[in-house]
Amino acid sequence: MLGTVLIGACSDENIPKDRYVYKAQQECVQDWGESNCEPSRKSSGAGAAAAGALAGAYFFGPRFNQIVETPGGKHVWSGTPDRPAVNPQNGNYMGSKAMNVPTPRGGFGSSARATGSIGT
Amino acid sequence: MERRESPARADWQAKFAALGFSFHSADGGYWNESACYRFSASEIDELEAATLELQRLALAAVKHLVTEQRCAQMLIPPAFVPLVEKSWLQNAPSLYGRFDLAYDGRQPPKLLEYNADTPTSILEAAVAQWQWLEETGRPDQFNSLHEKLIERWRTLASAWPPQTAVHFSCVKDHEEDRVTIEYLRDTAAQAGLETAFAYVEDLGWNGAAFVDLDDKPLSAWFKLYPWEWLMREPFGAHLATAALPIVEPPWKALLSNKAILAVLWELFPDHPNLLPAYFSPDYLGADFVKKPFLSREGANISFSGKRRDIRSEGPYGAEGFVYQARAELPAFDGRYPVIGAWVVGDEAAGIGIREDVTPITTNRSQFVPHFFE
Numbered sequence: 001m002l003g004t005v006l007i008g009a010c011s012d013e014n015i016p017k018d019r020y021v022y023k024a025q026q027e028c029v030q031d032w033g034e035s036n037c038e039p040s041r042k043s044s045g046a047g048a049a050a051a052g053a054l055a056g057a058y059f060f061g062p063r064f065n066q067i068v069e070t071p072g073g074k075h076v077w078s079g080t081p082d083r084p085a086v087n088p089q090n091g092n093y094m095g096s097k098a099m100n101v102p103t104p105r106g107g108f109g110s111s112a113r114a115t116g117s118i119g120t
Numbered sequence: 121m122e123r124r125e126s127p128a129r130a131d132w133q134a135k136f137a138a139l140g141f142s143f144h145s146a147d148g149g150y151w152n153e154s155a156c157y158r159f160s161a162s163e164i165d166e167l168e169a170a171t172l173e174l175q176r177l178a179l180a181a182v183k184h185l186v187t188e189q190r191c192a193q194m195l196i197p198p199a200f201v202p203l204v205e206k207s208w209l210q211n212a213p214s215l216y217g218r219f220d221l222a223y224d225g226r227q228p229p230k231l232l233e234y235n236a237d238t239p240t241s242i243l244e245a246a247v248a249q250w251q252w253l254e255e256t257g258r259p260d261q262f263n264s265l266h267e268k269l270i271e272r273w274r275t276l277a278s279a280w281p282p283q284t285a286v287h288f289s290c291v292k293d294h295e296e297d298r299v300t301i302e303y304l305r306d307t308a309a310q311a312g313l314e315t316a317f318a319y320v321e322d323l324g325w326n327g328a329a330f331v332d333l334d335d336k337p338l339s340a341w342f343k344l345y346p347w348e349w350l351m352r353e354p355f356g357a358h359l360a361t362a363a364l365p366i367v368e369p370p371w372k373a374l375l376s377n378k379a380i381l382a383v384l385w386e387l388f389p390d391h392p393n394l395l396p397a398y399f400s401p402d403y404l405g406a407d408f409v410k411k412p413f414l415s416r417e418g419a420n421i422s423f424s425g426k427r428r429d430i431r432s433e434g435p436y437g438a439e440g441f442v443y444q445a446r447a448e449l450p451a452f453d454g455r456y457p458v459i460g461a462w463v464v465g466d467e468a469a470g471i472g473i474r475e476d477v478t479p480i481t482t483n484r485s486q487f488v489p490h491f492f493e
Contacts, residue, residue: 096327103331107355108345109321112291120218120235120376 020061020078020098027097028059031087033071036062061098121163121225123452123488126156129255140303141248143296151244152486153252157457157473159492163225164262170229170393171461171468174219177391178234179466181383182208182374194377195413195439200351203360204370212369213276214465215304215342216242216269218472221459224450228392231384232447232458233411237368237376238346240296241460241487243303245472249489258491263470265462266307272465273311280340280365285314287332290344292319301344308342320345325358340365347373348414378411378442396445407446413439449479457488 022028028037040058079085085094095101144151218239221229246265290297318332329337381397455475476485
């Protein structure tokens with residue numbers, strides 16, 4: 001049931017499309033550190049009702065295509081949904097658990113394109 | 121050992137199509153049953169014994185390379201040496217491999233190379249030539265590949281958690297590999313394993329595991345894709361953290377590199393099933409073969425010698441070369457056969473023969489069936 005609710009909320013047009021969005025604070029902090037994560041809040045103005053429904057339901061990470069200072073003091077490019085950033089500490093893709101970043105694919109296969117034959 | 125003319129069955133193309141062997145006529149005619157090779161029982165015994173012996177030597181060579189910390193010499197990137205060593209020390213199991221042998225029925229079989237990581241031509245060897253044998257009424261064939269593959273999958277599965285599903289992967293747009301992997305997947309299914317398929321290019325990394333297109337995590341992976349490529353591609357960095365059983369295991373990267381030929385000769389000099397091989401041509405006479413460490417399907421192989429020079433084209437060689445004494449590859453009716461001697465697990469499981477019009481067996485060679493009596 002919980003999964004159903006989240007999937008439904010996931011398609012909400014009020015979820016920002018210009019930044020990493022997580023279901024859990026821990027997932028956001030793991031990628032970006034506490035200083036770069038904030039819970040979704042109520043806002044005033046247009047769409048405030050809908051935004052109110054989102055308040056506290058998600059955690060927002062950095063905006064895409066920015067330079068971000070990580071907890072280790074390193075500055076990294078925050079990437080885009082198609083090209084998420086790489087964590088300088090462990091080589092993992094940032095935002096791998098973010099709701100609005102598709103699973104990175106295509107990390108294998110480039111050598112075959114370059115040389116042709118595979119089997120021996 | 122002899123090559124015989126043999127009338128081709130009238131409807132062999134349709135029969136192979138029914139088996140799923142769709143690439144029988146690729147490259148101008150890959151399958152050739154207008155001829156066949158005949159062996160005596162004692163010759164098959166000799167090939168079986170040589171296969172077992174070469175597997176013993178190969179495993180001893182891996183043990184030596186790990187113990188003596190020589191993985192870097194075999195072009196294993198430093199970041200992957202622990203993965204390779206760990207897989208060997210933990211006895212990560214292998215499914216299969218294929219030794220390519222020069223053999224004429226008179227001299228002992230000689231190892232040309234070991235296709236230990238991504239051997240192909242297994243559907244032809246296991247199924248197609250067996251159908252040919254049964255339908256042409258020949259006495260017998262050195263071929264227990266199908267049964268041994270099924271049994272080997274059961275052994276592999278016994279070390280995995282119950283209900284482990286195996287994902288099978290190859291690259292897109294490559295019919296031979298796609299058909300081959302579907303056959304291997306079928307042998308796993310016949311062993312009772314749950315199986316799935318995902319192209320290599322479609323795999324994803326979710327931060328903790330490799331996933332298929334449905335975002336389902338892989339729990340065991342059969343890849344028809346070489347380790348030397350996996351290690352050097354963007355997702356390679358995740359292989360060590362994925363804790364994923366992979367077939368063939370990482371230690372096979374030590375054997376699929378042709379540098380292993382020089383290591384084998386160093387460890388077992390004058391062995392009757394080996395040809396002299398070195399990292400330099402200085403120790404060989406005028407006739408030798410120069411092979412890139414990582415070439416595939418006969419690419420960039422060159423023969424140097426008094427009699428004639430032969431060279432094949434390709435993209436390999438920057439990684440280095442091994443130099444092997446030239447085998448007296450026998451010619452039968454103007455064709456040069458190479459015996460593909462299969463191991464499943466550590467057992468000899470049969471042979472398949474590919475012949476070419478030059479002493480270099482390439483991806484344009486023809487598969488010719490065999491029998492013995």
